[in-house]
Amino acid sequence: MKDLKFEQKSSLSRLEAADQLSALxxxxxxxxxxxxxxxxxxxxxxxxxxxxxxxxxxxxxGEIELELELKWPTVRTAATPSRAKRPARGKGSAARAS
Structure with a gap:
């Protein structure tokens, strides 16, 4: 069971949809x-x-459906480094066990 679910369905003009996306x-x-x-x-x-x-x-x-999902955890975890902090690894630079 989900902790919270919000769902809204409505008809919008193209400009109203653009305004909602801009606000987001x-x-x-x-x-x-x-x-x-x-x-x-x-x-x-x-x-x-x-x-x-x-x-x-x-x-x-007879219709097109476009879905955009954004997901993130509800609790921050210190163990997950951001992408900017990860060292760059080129081809052939994988660690090898001896």
Whole structure:
């Protein structure tokens, strides 16, 4: 069972959809705690610096479906280094056991 699930379905104009995506993009740029307005409510989220993403496009039955998923853990883990801190490894530089 999920701790929380928020789902909203509505019809939007192309410009309204663009406004929602722009608000989401600005919230992601700011990071930390972000607030997104959906209809008459506000959704507050704590967004970390690193996210996992998944983009899915389905075409069929006379319509196109585009899904964008952003995922991150609810608890920060100190053991997970950020990509910027990982040493670069070129081809053939894999560690070998003796």
């Amino acid at each position: 993009a600005e919230a992601l740029r700011q990071g930390g705690e972000v607030e997104l307005e959906f209809g008459s409510g506000t959704l507050s989220l704590q967004v970390p610096d690193e996210l996992r993403t998944e983009i899915e496009v389905e075409v069929g039955e």
